[in-house]
Amino acid sequence: MDVLGSSLLNGVTYGFLLFMLASGLTLIFSLMGIMNFAHASLYMLGAYAGFTLSHLLGFWGAVILAPVLVGAGGCLIERWFLRGLHARGHVAELLFTFGLAFLIEESVKLVWGSGAVEFRFPPALEGRLFYAFGAAYPIHKGFMVLVAVLSLLCLYALIGYTRIGLIVRAALTHPKMVENLGHDTGMIFMGVFGLGSALAALAGVVGGAALATEPSMAAQLGTIVFVVVVIGGLGSIKGAFLAAMLVGLLQTMLIAVDLRLVQVLPLLASKSFEVLGQVKISQLAPIVPYALMVGMLLARPRGLFGTRDA
Amino acid sequence: MNRILRSVFGEQRADLAPQQRGRSNSTLACFGLALALLQPQLSIAQGIIRIAQLEPLSGPFQTQGEANVWTLQAAVEEFNARSKDVKFEVTPYDAKGNAQEALNIFRQATERGIQYFAGGGSSAIVSGLLEAVNTYNERNPGKEVLYLNHQAIDPDFTEARCSYWHFRFDPHVFMRMAALTTFIARDTSVKKVYLINQDYSFGQQVEASAKRYLSAARQDIAVVGEERHPIGRIKDFAPYIAKIKATGADTVITGNFGPDLVLLIKAAKDAELNVKFYTYYGNALGAPTAIGEAGVGHLRLVGTWETNAMPPRIRAIYDLFKAKHPKNDIFHAGVIEMVGMVGDAARKAASTEPKKIAVALEGLKSAGAFGEVEMRASDHQILAPLFIQSFAPVDGNQVKFGVEGLKFGFRTDATIRARETVPAMNCQMKRPAAG
């Protein structure tokens, strides 16, 4: 019971982190059709920027300034590179963001070295928030959830209740029409890309301090974020939220299951499948999201709540 | 041209770092492919043992590879400084974590006349390299090369896959587990043990040997849970910590290293899990820095390196290493044993020929880093002392030096002598015909 409860709690926390990343990505994908491979790299840049800035301005300064800087960088990327590639089709954009991810990872090693850097929360955030299900829940995890919820609310308010948000929503489904009406879609695209990058960087600052800040953090989290976006569906923040929760919970709670495959699928009891049958469900937990993504893309490319086909 | 420069510069440039001695002829730098094609066969100078060190210098294991390169550099520098007749020359290569690339480097190095290979970094590379050495020696009799293994502790390499051309200079997984369980058995507070490991051969061996040795050491210790997780993929260990808490374990044995160990301990710290962690690599690769104060009293490890009772030779190596890399640390003594034993074997055989050194190494007893070591002839496995250490603040007495630039270091709780961890002999070694 304890294990179930604390897995639930941890799964929800992890889901919020995934959501912060996925919301930016799904926004960019829905609006511009670009599957931004470099999104997880921007997350990593946010973590490293947060690390350097925290030495100069303290942690709180870093939390505010790092997303701004990376968001500005995202605007520049869109303006200088992606806009020119738009005419050549989605595959060219995908290739570019793929190369960019590669390049960012190497640049990070260039500047900060190849090992992990020591990016920590300030003492105010260390320590226990509350005790539940037999384990302590640290303050910094609560902080992460708070940041995620606030950014979700801001995003929702921005998109749903402002004039700019109205234009963005229109551009999500009818970009050509919006352009015909005289709005500068270039600025909209740039702004949305920058906003997505800033969200990723914010996730990086809190995630990098909580987990490890190292050059391989982008590669590890990158594919999971795609999985979340694909499952949730394109063009839907709500879908991204639910998918992030689903993936986070699934990954966390499957680890708590102590069954072996042969107990779930009795037909693996034969001798030839012996090794396969001995595999525990908890060992499978990290690959379940990939299976979900493949299944979703084959069965329903729209995802759970998507408004556009993948 | 190479030979002339080498005879002029080969032995005098003690000021250069060892890897540069092999490259003092730098005019070839502009013609890469031509270099590869036209590099002439270099003669094997008398008294110089040339080693090609393959380590992962890019990719996920970069920090581990770098640490090994720097340690070997320091050990070789110290050896060359006090040795007149035998000298080492090391060329590090980036194996990139890829078996095919390791094989390319192997071919390139053998072309350059290098006859000794060290390093590895991952089971795939070590396995590939071992096969390459065996196959090469089979296809090129008279030009044999040796594989000096200072890092890969998979017991397979001195059991099922043992080879005459392979020598291991570090106690392997089962030997370390024997030392660990000997120590744990003396600690009466240990009742419930949880095993968490990475899901690959090393982790599986740690798990299997822990169960075996614990049940043999003490009947009342119960293994209350075992867990395997994919290597390098888990970001948040909180669910695993929850499982450990649920079992009520008071001790955790893990072979995790690098980010996996760091994140595991961090999650334990966050959840305020009060257990003792017995690790294989708790002193390495960022783990002490990440654990910090919370590790005091909780983090233990079994290893071959310790800084509290260093003989002068080892102290010299330590100083050389720290002078260049103050924020890093030596984390195992396998490299140092390798240099010492191979040097002794070369003197005993009065030659730098691999075949003669191999003969000299078998059964060789040498004054190792922290006590006498022996290279067992039957399976080419070193028998060396092991230390059980705990993380503790530096007090100048029991803990003399901080690790990774921290105010904390490792206190040696027990020294397990080599004869207490002698492993079973499971090797059917195919020896070459005499002569």
Next chain:
Amino acid sequence: MPSETSVMHSNRDHQNAGTLLGLPRMKGLLLCGGMLGVAGLVAWGSGFAVLLATQICVLWCFGLSYQLLFGRTGMLSFGHAVNFGLAAFATTHAVRWLGGPGGWPIYEILPLFGALAGMLCGLVLGYPVTRRSGVAFAMVTLGLGELVAACFLMFPGFFGGEAGITLQRTTVASALGLDYGRSANQLVLTSCWSLLVVGVILWLAQTPFGLAIVAVRENPQRIEYLGYRTASVRWASYLVASTLAGIAGSMSALTYEIVTVDSVSLHTSANVLLMTVIGGAQSVLGPLVGAVFLTVMQSVVSDWTRAWLFYYGFVFVIVVLEAPDGIMGLFGRPRGERSTRSSMTRASGYGLFAVLLVVFVETCYQLTLGEPTQLPGWQDLKPPELKAILLCSGALVAAAIVLWLRSREVQQ
């Protein structure tokens, strides 16, 4: 809308659709030169050079299969290494099973096992995967590749766990009586198979199937109206590509005598993608150029500098932005577009930028790592000097990038 499956290629391709040879004379010359080079290596080359050349041939073959999939059919796949790697494993098992004394002399046709394995992958995996196209296809292949790579621990008998499986070339007898322990003979065999694959691709290009593939890339809607089912055409293309990738995989297994799970991983898929794009996804020689580039970077440049991965990624990004048809595409541009003089100034400008960038990156690495690179002259510099060089070169590099961006804006 065509943008969903369009690949980056210049307008000239509409004229060249169906043929792969833009400049027949040059390509013929290159091929002859290549064959002469191989012969020279066999006769006089060092073992390392022969091994590198074999690796280039294997990568060329793999790149050709990817070029069929991506360059001609426009299907960007992030999981192509699955076909390659599974075929390599299958061939290794075949050798271990069939090898030994008294076995059949079939060494020369061992790549057929790989082809068979690749075909099976194409049939089984290809059907569901090719129901989608464009970005969805890319994502599915990514997920599938990760799944297969993650499964390797569940089938240790097949994948051999972390250490992989090894084989011995010499256990399988040769039909021609050659000793394949000699790497030179392996090189000849590998290059023959690669040329065979080239021939298959060139022949395919002229068949109706080959034209249908290109049509699916260009305008899938229209070809549906003409009666072709794009999903079936894509599946067929995937099938052929995975068969050819299987041949490459088996040759890789035979050359290195070891296969590990790295062969099915995203790393290998990324490598073939980068390599094909850099070399040129529209030409048969493109993957060859890419293979040479990758091999030189990975095996030669990596000995001198830790930053080789950075340069690799940088070249890829530049190629994507500026030269969508890769290096071969640069040769394919018709003369007379620019005067020779301005081409020379452009080339020297690029050369200068490259030198500045290398200086900047190496200085950065040296400051960060605290240990010298292998390049000449760098070892003796002290940190203050390094910092000065860093600032100067960094400023110049930044200025060059800004100038270049402004020139692109003018063009747009």
